[in-house]
Amino acid sequence: MIIVLKPEASADVAQELLDRIAEKGLKPLHMPGAERVVLGALGDERVLAELALESHPMVESLKPILAPYKLVSREMHPHDTVVRLGRTAIGGRGFTVIAGPCAVETESQMRNTIAATKAAGADAIRAGAYKPRTSPYAFQGHGIEGLKILRATGDEFGLPVVTEVMETADVEVVAEYADALQIGARNMQNYALLRSVGRSGKPVVLKRGMAAKVEDLLLAAEYLLAEGNEQVVLCERGIRTFETATRNTLDLNAIPYIKQKTHLPVLVDPSHGTGIRDLVAPMALAAAACGADGILVEVHEDPAVAWSDGAQSLYPHQFAQLMANLAPICAAVGRQLAA
Ligand code: PEP
Ligand code: MN
Numbered sequence: 001m002i003i004v005l006k007p008e009a010s011a012d013v014a015q016e017l018l019d020r021i022a023e024k025g026l027k028p029l030h031m032p033g034a035e036r037v038v039l040g041a042l043g044d045e046r047v048l049a050e051l052a053l054e055s056h057p058m059v060e061s062l063k064p065i066l067a068p069y070k071l072v073s074r075e076m077h078p079h080d081t082v083v084r085l086g087r088t089a090i091g092g093r094g095f096t097v098i099a100g101p102c103a104v105e106t107e108s109q110m111r112n113t114i115a116a117t118k119a120a121g122a123d124a125i126r127a128g129a130y131k132p133r134t135s136p137y138a139f140q141g142h143g144i145e146g147l148k149i150l151r152a153t154g155d156e157f158g159l160p161v162v163t164e165v166m167e168t169a170d171v172e173v174v175a176e177y178a179d180a181l182q183i184g185a186r187n188m189q190n191y192a193l194l195r196s197v198g199r200s201g202k203p204v205v206l207k208r209g210m211a212a213k214v215e216d217l218l219l220a221a222e223y224l225l226a227e228g229n230e231q232v233v234l235c236e237r238g239i240r241t242f243e244t245a246t247r248n249t250l251d252l253n254a255i256p257y258i259k260q261k262t263h264l265p266v267l268v269d270p271s272h273g274t275g276i277r278d279l280v281a282p283m284a285l286a287a288a289a290c291g292a293d294g295i296l297v298e299v300h301e302d303p304a305v306a307w308s309d310g311a312q313s314l315y316p317h318q319f320a321q322l323m324a325n326l327a328p329i330c331a332a333v334g335r336q337l338a339a
Contacts, residue, residue, distance in 0.1 A: 001041045001045055001048055001062055001065065002038060002039075002040055002063040002065060002076065003017065003038065003040065003041065003053055003059060003061075004038050004059070004060045004061045004063070005017075005036055005037045005038070005058055005060060006036070006059070006060045007035055008058070009058040010058075017056070017059075018039060020051055021041045021051070024043075024048065024050065025043065025047065026041045026042060026043035026047060026048060027040075027041070027042040027043055028040070029041070029076075031077075040070075042071070045064065067218075067261065068219060069215070069219050069221070069222045069262075071222055071230075072222050072225055072262045072263070072264055073218075073261065074260065074261060074263050077263040078263070080092060080265070081232075081263045081265065082265070083180075083233050083264075083265055085123075085124055085160045085162070086124065086154075086161075086179045087158075088124060088160060088338065090265045090267070090293055090294055091233075091264075091265035091293050093335055094335065094337075095288055095292075095294050095326070095330045095336065095337050096124065096293060096294030096295075096338075097121065097122045097124075097295055097323065097326070097337070098122070098123065098124040098125070098162055098205075098267070098294065098295070098297070099117040099122040099124075099125070099126060099295075099296075099319060100113060100125045100127040100298070100299060101113050101126075101298060101299065101300045101301075101313065102127070102128060102131075102271075102298050102300070102308045102313065103127060103128045103131050103139065103141055103142075103146070103306075103307055103309075104128065104142055104147075104150050105306075107152070109301055110127065110153040111156070112301040113300055114153050114156075114157050114159065115157070116299070116301065116319065116320070117299050117319060118157045118159060119320075120316070120319050120320040121323045121337065121338060122159070122319075122323075123159070123294075123338050124159055124160045124162060125150070125153060125154055125157070125159050126161075126162050126182075126298070127150055127153075127163060128146070128163060128164050128182075129141050129143055129144070129146025129147045129163055129164075129174075130143060130165065130166045130167075131164075132164070132166055138308065139308055144173060147173065147174065148177065150163055150177065150178070151177045154179070160180065161177075161178050161179050162178065162182055163177075163178045163180075163182060164181075164182040164183070164184050165178075165182070165183070165197065166184065166187060166193075168192050168193050171193075171197055171200050178202070179202075179203065180203040180205055180231075181202050181203070181204050182204075183197060183205070183206045183207060183220075184207050185208060185212075185237055185272070188206065188208060188212055188216070188217065188220050189209060189212070189220060191223060194220060194224055194227075195227055197229070198224040198227025198228065198229040199229070200229070201229055201231075202229075202231070203231040203232075203233065204224055204229065204231060204233065205233045205267065205296065206224065206232060206234055207237045208236050208237055208239065208254070210237075210239050210240045210248060211240055214251075214257060214258060214261075217234060218234075218262060221234060221262070233264065233265050233266070233267055233293070234258060234262075234264055234265070234267070235268070235269055236250065236252070236255060236258075236266065236267070236268050236269065236273070237250075237268075237272045238250045238273035238274070238275075246274050246275055246276060246279065247273075247274060247276070247312070248272060248273055249273075250268070250270060250273030250274060252283075252286055252287065254266075255268065255290045255291050256290055265293035265294070266292055267292060267294045267295060268283070268284070268287035268294075268296070269295070269296040269297070270283035270284045270295060270297060271296075271309065271312045271313065272312070274312065275311065277303065277311060277313065277314060277318070280297065280298075280314055280318075280322075281314070281321070281325065284322055285322075285325060285326060285329050288326055288330050288333065289329055289332075289333060291333065297319070297322075298312055298313040299313060299314045299316060300313040300314075300315075302315075303315060323337070
């Protein structure tokens with residue numbers, strides 16, 4: 001429930017109401033605005049009814065939040081959230097490009113790849129040290145050694161790093177090395193992991209599960225916010241459909257829908273979304289055109305020898321061309337690519 005107080009309501013009145021909400025076992029929220037104070041109460045609304053807030057002299061109006069997700073909803077938080085990522089930010093007027101290989105393979109693979117993505121204007125690095133692979137026999141990532149290479153590459157090039165954490169037990173160590181924690185498609189509904197990453201307070205990139213509805217994604221994000229972490233970026237990475245021509249079906253409908261329903265920024269991953277190198281750049285441009293806050297894209301110094309996802313990884317020259325092609329599209333939709 002959203003509780004709008006009258007402009008003349010004092011801070012003491014707001015506090016008294018917050019205390020009464022908490023006494024009922026509901027989660028109180030305090031959202032002071034320029035003109036009015038708005039309060040929130042999360043939990044069973046039948047219990048809230050016992051407080052008879054509609055007849056309180058300092059309450060202007062009550063508005064139920066109809067969506068099942070609350071903290072992530074735009075009703076609760078009308079302004080766009082901007083998520084910090086090292087020295088850059090995701091959301092607002094910028095269009096953020098996070099680029100790098102699927103996995104950390106070697107020091108030189110990281111250095112050569114990121115030298116190229118940085119020269120082309122990327123804002124941040126992606127690369128996995130812990131890889132969720134469909135086959136148990138496929139390369140699983142270098143773990144902590146991979147994190148160290150990733151951090152060293154980020155420091156060398158002055159770029160923030162985003163990397164996946166797959167297990168609750170690894171949250172602490174990944175948080176030590178990374179600027180943002182990625183929760184992968186396969187873990188989107190791993191609620192213990194969501195809670196733990198929420199408690200870490202680190203910026204999060206939460207990817208949509210391959211069989212998840214947008215509502216499921218938003219409820220997964222709600223777990224992170226419910227733990228007090230508002231630094232959450234959503235990521236559309238394609239879903240499984242009956243179509244087999246592409247690895248996944250990139251659901252760009254989800255982007256303007258998510259922008260309407262939530263205040264959280266949203267990225268598009270055209271690499272996993274298509275699985276086919278030649279489709280990555282067109283879908284990245286489409287992502288910018290439909291209002292995404294950025295892209296998460298796979299680039300490899302030599303995709304032909306990549307240890308994972310080579311078929312969907314861009315060559316460095318293709319990435320540079322993509323950055324050049326993104327500029328006019330970003331400008332047309334009122335966004336800025338970083339220099
Ligand atoms: C990734 O981005 O490295 C990845 C494994 O993606 P997803 O979780 O979307 O499959
Ligand atoms: Mn990959």
